[in-house]
Ligand SMILES: Nc1nc2c(ncn2[C@@H]2O[C@H](COP(=O)(O)OP(=O)(O)OP(=O)(O)O)[C@@H](O)[C@H]2O)c(=O)[nH]1
């Protein structure tokens with residue numbers, strides 16, 4: 200049997216032993232070195248400890264979640280926060296919004312061109328229809344309303360407008376007429392009517408045809424956020440079934456790289472370089488113009504469009520075929536601005552024709568008859584009244600333009616603020632805030648839930664002008680009904696029981712306009728009865744409905760905070776945002792026993 204002779208010293212101790220033949224002088228020098236090393240080590244330990252303590256003491260960020268259906272004004276509210284408290288951040292992104300505003304403008308023009316072409320082809324197929332410049336208005340056709348059988352088939356899941364007044368087995372205080380619908384079918388008017396259009400309109404149609412390609416190119420360049428949510432018939436609050444136990448389901452994964460931030464990133468990167476190139480080529484263009492006399496820049500831009508490639512260097516077929524990838528970037532990041540710059544040149548060359556189209560009395564008459572005029576003017580991203588300014592070569596978006604621009608949010612976007620300005624209540628001015636802006640379409644709402652258990656406040660946007668509109672993603676659902684459904688689910692959520700809820704009854708400006716136009720609220724919300732058809736009374740009534748739900752469904756007693764807002768009005772919203780900011784901060788301090 201082999202026995203191992205055990206060394207009483209381990210290898211490390213042995214290595215550190217002083218040499219056997221160490222002289223007294225060497226020993227003294229060694230001990231000095233060791234004492235020095237110990238001192239340094241202790242200093243490092245002390246520094247690490249202090250760092251850890253400081254990290255612990257650093258105030259936790261205040262987290263605020265913005266919720267509401269699509270187009271309710273969540274991203275616009277974020278922009279108002281940036282304007283009020285983080286203007287440098289807002290300015291940084293401002294020029295990149297130009298491409299989005301251009302797309303908004305071009306879309307409106309193309310929508311009008313679509314109507315025009317339908318109207319013109321109709322007029323040529325009805326040679327005997329009398330021509331007139333002031334079309335007569337026919338009574339509203341009843342066939343535009345959904346049939347009863349459709350209503351019945353659409354009511355499954357209790358989530359649709361046509362299900363009447365119940366939500367998940369609960370009765371809503373609000374009665375919404377399932378058959379009332381202000382939406383006219385834009386495809387075909389249901390009654391014959393004389394068209395006030397002529398060859399002049401055909402010419403405008405031809406001259407503006409390049410804008411079709413520009414729309415496709417800008418959409419391609421900016422990514423998936425430029426198109427509205429696809430049809431989807433899911434529930435209003437898909438997280439509800441998971442919520443009762445306060446459990447976070449694992450399948451709720453969130454991507455935060457998508458949305459308007461990444462869309463802007465595409466056009467932002469390379470912005471200055473592209474601008475320099477563009478300005479340089481503009482100088483050349485001027486020289487050419489002098490030399491060639493009559494050849495103007497409009498003709499040149501249009502000739503460029505006759506080429507098989509789009510101005511963005513991608514043929515439209517290729518562009519449509521290419522996979523957008525996980526975040527919708529489609530490999531175009533960084534290329535967007537040169538492309539957007541080319542689009543801007545062409546848009547500028549079409550400025551006069553766009554203005555002429557919008558100002559034309561015949562076009563206005565056709566749009567009014569099809570109820571398209573108000574829908575365009577009051578819809579998101581309307582810039583036709585500013586066409587001369589927005590289409591100008593040197594156009595730079597104003598703050599107001601950015602606030603009015605429309606780009607859908609996809610996934611969840613995170614905004615971190617360290618406020619530029621000190622809060623009026625002067626408390627913890629340096630504390631970081633995180634705003635979470637979510638996509639509001641029904642198909643995006645599953646991504647909301649993971650944020651419920653780690654937020655301090657929730658701002659809920661309910662657009663109250665939408666009482667007569669339907670969801671874009673599910674045409675069976677009334678938009679006000681949808682807002683009430685989400686609000687009820689938010690109020691009753693156990694995870695949100697201790698969260699401060701702040702309600703923005705938004706789009707009050709549009710509510711006012713609608714009522715001034717004579718739209719009768721009781722026609723859509725039958726429970727409104729014969730109360731006065733005035734914006735103030737209507738807003739008060741809707742606020743009460745939201746408050747009733749809040750009181751009835753909150754798991755614990757809490758204060759109801761609500762504001763009547765028009766978040767495109769940045770001046771008025773600045774006051775609201777300041778109040779909300781201070782309210783959230785105070786509540787946070789109270790909860791943390793700091794106040
Ligand atoms: N007139 C008017 N327009 C508004 C108001 N609030 C928002 N808008 C416009 O409505 C459009 C949609 O607003 P967004 O803030 O993008 O809506 P959102 O809730 O973020 O929508 P998603 O990202 O799709 O969920 C934008 O063009 C806004 O300028 C308002 O109070 N009045």
Ligand SMILES: [Mg+2]
Nearest residue numbers: 273274607608
């Ligand atoms: Mg948004």
